[in-house]
Amino acid sequence: MAGFVLTDSTILVGGIDLSQFTGTFDLPSSVNMVESRVHAAGGFLRKYPGIRTYGAKFSGAADFGAGTVSTYFTAAATGIGAQHVVTVAPQNASTAGNVAISTRTIVQQFTPFDGAIGDLAGFTLNCESDTAEVSGLVAMPNTAYTSTVNGTVLAMTGPTAAQRLYAALHVTSVSGTTPSMTATVQSAALVGFGSPTTRGTFTAATATGSQWLTPVAGAITDGFWRVQFTISGTTPSFTACAVIGVL
Amino acid sequence: MSGFTIGEIREAVASQIKQTVSHDIAAHPYWRRDLTAGGLPCVIVIPGTVTYFDTFGATGLGDINLELLVCAAASDDTSAQRTLDQMLSYGGSNNYSVIAALIADRTLGGAVSDCTPLTATYAAPPAEPGGIWTATVPLRIFLRKEA
Numbered sequence: 001m002a003g004f005v006l007t008d009s010t011i012l013v014g015g016i017d018l019s020q021f022t023g024t025f026d027l028p029s030s031v032n033m034v035e036s037r038v039h040a041a042g043g044f045l046r047k048y049p050g051i052r053t054y055g056a057k058f059s060g061a062a063d064f065g066a067g068t069v070s071t072y073f074t075a076a077a078t079g080i081g082a083q084h085v086v087t088v089a090p091q092n093a094s095t096a097g098n099v100a101i102s103t104r105t106i107v108q109q110f111t112p113f114d115g116a117i118g119d120l121a122g123f124t125l126n127c128e129s130d131t132a133e134v135s136g137l138v139a140m141p142n143t144a145y146t147s148t149v150n151g152t153v154l155a156m157t158g159p160t161a162a163q164r165l166y167a168a169l170h171v172t173s174v175s176g177t178t179p180s181m182t183a184t185v186q187s188a189a190l191v192g193f194g195s196p197t198t199r200g201t202f203t204a205a206t207a208t209g210s211q212w213l214t215p216v217a218g219a220i221t222d223g224f225w226r227v228q229f230t231i232s233g234t235t236p237s238f239t240a241c242a243v244i245g246v247l
Numbered sequence: 248m249s250g251f252t253i254g255e256i257r258e259a260v261a262s263q264i265k266q267t268v269s270h271d272i273a274a275h276p277y278w279r280r281d282l283t284a285g286g287l288p289c290v291i292v293i294p295g296t297v298t299y300f301d302t303f304g305a306t307g308l309g310d311i312n313l314e315l316l317v318c319a320a321a322s323d324d325t326s327a328q329r330t331l332d333q334m335l336s337y338g339g340s341n342n343y344s345v346i347a348a349l350i351a352d353r354t355l356g357g358a359v360s361d362c363t364p365l366t367a368t369y370a371a372p373p374a375e376p377g378g379i380w381t382a383t384v385p386l387r388i389f390l391r392k393e394a
Binding site for chain 1: 299300301302303304305306307308310363365389391
C-alpha cells in the first residue's frame, strides 16, 4: 500500500460506527519490559519483553443525537467499563480485503463533550484492550445486509501451529421482525471454495453490538477465507462488518 | 440538511438575515461590486476556507468559513455608524441585529449543523464623507457532507 491521506477511515466501536464523529485516532501498542539484574550481563541492565497491551484512543465532534457517540458512551450498558470490539480500517471498511485492525477492549475513559467558547464541542474516548490486537482484512464490508450472503473470498495465509485465527463482528443497526444474523468464518484450500470448512461461528446477532470470535488455533493450511452471514426474520436488515486476521 | 452545498449555505445565511431582521436590510448571498445599487444597509456573504474532513467518512463533518461583509451608509457619517452599530449589536430589544438573526436559528432552517458568529471587526472609516462604513463578521459553519 502506498502512502495515503486519512479521510475515509472506518472506525467501529461495539455497536456504533464512530467514523462520522471521529477526527483523530491513535492505536498505541506496547510491551511491558521486564528487567533482569544479573552479574553476567557485563554491567548492563538486561530487559525482556513481557506482556503486550493495546489501546484505542479517539477524539472528535460530540453529538447527543439518538445513536450517536455521546449518547452511546454515556449509557450504562455501553459506557465506561463496557467491553467492545474495536475495528479501525484506515482506508475504509467499505471494500472487502482492505486492511483493518481489530481488538477487544474495555472503555476506560469517556469525555462526552469538552472545549472552550467557540470550539466545536469535542469528545474523547479511551479504550484498553483485554486481548490480542490483530491486523486483518475486511471480510464483510460495513454495509446493510438483508439476506444470507457469502463474503468475498480472500487470499490469506492460515495460522501456523503457533498462531491463531481471530475474527471480529460489528452490528451497528438492526431492523425487521425477529431479525437474526449468524456469521461464520470459513476456509478452503482452493479459491473456488468447493468444499469450505467452517472455522468459527459467532453467536447469532439479534441487536446491535460487537463480538470477538473465540480464537481458533492453528495450524490451518487453507489459503482462502470468507465470512458468511446467514440472515433470517421478516424483512430483516443488518448493518454489519466482519474482519478476519491471523496472529 | 442538504449536504455540503456551498451555494445553498450562502443563500441560507442571506435568507435568514433577510427574514429575521425587522428593518430593511439587503442580504446578498453572492458578492456584488456595486453595493449601493443593491440597497444599503446590506450584508454580503463571502466564502473563505472550506474544510471537507473534520471527521472521517462520506457522512463526516466539514466546515465552511464564511465572512459577512456588513455595510452601512448615510448622508452623514454618524448615522451610518449608528446603523452599523445596531446591525452588529446583540441582546436587548435590538431588532436590527444581524448577529441575533443568525443566532435565532443556528441551523439556518436545517441547512447546517451549526453556525455561530463569534466576533466582528470594524474596518477603517471610508475615505470620502458619506462613504460606506463596513465591518466583517466571520462565520464558521459546521455541517455533515451527507445528511
